[in-house]
Amino acid sequence: GVDGSERLHKQRLLVVANRLPVSAVRKGEDSWQLEMSVGGLVSALLGVKEFDARWIGWAGVNVPDEIGQKALTTALAEKRCIPVFLDEDIVHQYYNGYCNNMLWPLFHYLGLPQEDRLATTRSFQSQFDAYKKANQMFADVVNKHYKEGDVVWCHDYHLMFLPKCLKEYNSKMKVGWFLHTPFPSSEIHRMLPSRSELLRSVLAADLVGFHTYDYARHFVSACTRILGLEGTPEGVEDQGKLTRVAAFPIGIDSERFIRALELPQVQDHIKELKERFAGRKVMLGVDRLDMIKGIPQKILAFEEFLEENPEWRDKVVLLQIAVPTRTDVPEYQKLTSQVHEIVGRINGRFGTLTAVPIHHLDRSLDFHALCALYAVTDVALVTSLRDGMNLVSYEFVACQASKKGVLILSEFAGAAQSLGAGAILVNPWNISEVASSIGYALNMPADEREKRHNHNFRHVTTHTSQEWAATFVRCSLELNDTIVEAQLR
Ligand code: G6P
Numbered sequence: 001g002v003d004g005s006e007r008l009h010k011q012r013l014l015v016v017a018n019r020l021p022v023s024a025v026r027k028g029e030d031s032w033q034l035e036m037s038v039g040g041l042v043s044a045l046l047g048v049k050e051f052d053a054r055w056i057g058w059a060g061v062n063v064p065d066e067i068g069q070k071a072l073t074t075a076l077a078e079k080r081c082i083p084v085f086l087d088e089d090i091v092h093q094y095y096n097g098y099c100n101n102m103l104w105p106l107f108h109y110l111g112l113p114q115e116d117r118l119a120t121t122r123s124f125q126s127q128f129d130a131y132k133k134a135n136q137m138f139a140d141v142v143n144k145h146y147k148e149g150d151v152v153w154c155h156d157y158h159l160m161f162l163p164k165c166l167k168e169y170n171s172k173m174k175v176g177w178f179l180h181t182p183f184p185s186s187e188i189h190r191m192l193p194s195r196s197e198l199l200r201s202v203l204a205a206d207l208v209g210f211h212t213y214d215y216a217r218h219f220v221s222a223c224t225r226i227l228g229l230e231g232t233p234e235g236v237e238d239q240g241k242l243t244r245v246a247a248f249p250i251g252i253d254s255e256r257f258i259r260a261l262e263l264p265q266v267q268d269h270i271k272e273l274k275e276r277f278a279g280r281k282v283m284l285g286v287d288r289l290d291m292i293k294g295i296p297q298k299i300l301a302f303e304e305f306l307e308e309n310p311e312w313r314d315k316v317v318l319l320q321i322a323v324p325t326r327t328d329v330p331e332y333q334k335l336t337s338q339v340h341e342i343v344g345r346i347n348g349r350f351g352t353l354t355a356v357p358i359h360h361l362d363r364s365l366d367f368h369a370l371c372a373l374y375a376v377t378d379v380a381l382v383t384s385l386r387d388g389m390n391l392v393s394y395e396f397v398a399c400q401a402s403k404k405g406v407l408i409l410s411e412f413a414g415a416a417q418s419l420g421a422g423a424i425l426v427n428p429w430n431i432s433e434v435a436s437s438i439g440y441a442l443n444m445p446a447d448e449r450e451k452r453h454n455h456n457f458r459h460v461t462t463h464t465s466q467e468w469a470a471t472f473v474r475c476s477l478e479l480n481d482t483i484v485e486a487q488l489r
Pocket of ligand 1: 326
């Protein structure tokens with residue numbers, strides 16, 4: 001027989017996510033430029049190489065015309081990507097509305113929108129309808145490209161309705177669903193008007209995965225409390241059908257970062273940065289500009305640190321890379337002005353004619369510049385209010401083999417469960433605690449830094465995105481084998 005690894009190698013995989021790993025920018029009637037997308041989901045999925053994989057998702061642009069759609073489909077095919085075209089109204093109601101104004105804040109414990117309740121209820125219904133419609137459109141594309149034996153792997157909160165749509169097309173399709181955000185306590189989930197329908201459609205999958213055991217447990221108890229189903233050690237049972245539920249902690253392609261650091265252009269960049277910040281310790285934040293990342297709280301903690309430690313004022317700099325995201329959602333616009341205001345105030349307060357304490361960038365950096373920045377950092381600040389995993393913390397650790405800098409990490413990020421022993425864990429809401437952790441990190445002796453770094457480095461380089469994907473896909477295949485065996489008997 002064929003051994004397991006060989007079989008895995010040939011396994012066809014359809015990866016379905018709202019966002020494709022590349023986003024398209026229109027250059028002409030039939031010409032497109034493809035750029036790498038940002039976010040934890042994409043950064044992990046880039047490491048998924050051992051399968052015969054195709055990607056199905058939204059390219060991030062509205063393409064109303066047939067010529068444009070055809071040209072984009074061809075351009076994406078080279079990257080093994082297949083587009084789902086969503087019109088402006090759907091994007092507005094499904095992506096900006098239901099996904100990013102309802103599910104995203106709720107799953108991160110930031111509650112539901114609280115404006116005029118009647119208006120919200122009404123728009124809620126049309127947003128949920130658009131959500132279901134969009135999921136059906138993804139299902140149509142999957143169905144068109146599906147071949148018998150494929151594993152279909154659905155990703156994230158955008159596509160909770162997809163497993164059900166797919167099983168309606170073909171009940172034999174192997175369907176997995178993985179959530180990249182936290183799954184909140186059932187007490188939070190039950191606030192959602194569509195709580196039951198969403199749970200039921202996720203349960204149509206064969207395998208349901210989360211980053212941590214806690215999220216998996218929350219999901220199972222939502223199913224028992226809200227749907228009255230039975231939770232078993234394997235998952236959730238509904239009328240004799242078992243949906244397997246388990247934790248699959250994600251990772252990064254650590255080799256990609258380690259290799260990049262050896263490139264001459266990255267080495268040059270590291271040298272430049274070292275000269276630029278000579279005599280100062282470098283602190284770094286890299287986040288999408290999102291409420292869940294706790295950026296205002298982080299900057300306020302830095303201010304408190306400078307206030308209480310005047311001797312550090314000209315010896316430390318905070319570089320905050322804030323990548324714009326979901327800029328059509330009002331909450332994100334508000335956050336941008338709030339962060340700008342705080343940064344401006346602190347730089348006005350502690351800056352001199354030649355230096356400012358905070359460098360704030362409203363844009364992403366290219367991969368090599370980012371690696372160089374990680375490598376010269378003394379202290380990284382990851383202070384998310386909630387975060388499914390947070391892979392920035394992993395990327396930082398991967399780039400710190402020579403410097404062995406310190407990671408300050410929120411206890412509310414999934415990564416706290418894997419990097420907790422090496423990082424300094426903080427409650428991001430407790431600004432004084434974060435401020436004193438900054439002092440502790442900046443003053444940490446080399447042997448303690450080394451011990452902490454080694455612990456985290458070992459984890460990051462062994463729990464990779466390749467491992468994560470292989471484990472998830474293997475698990476969905478094994479489930480299927482069990483079913484086939486049962487049918488044969
Ligand atoms: C998070 C989500 C991803 C999403 C990413 C970027 O990591 O879990 O599903 O792709 O943010 O957000 P965006 O809305 O730009 O896709």
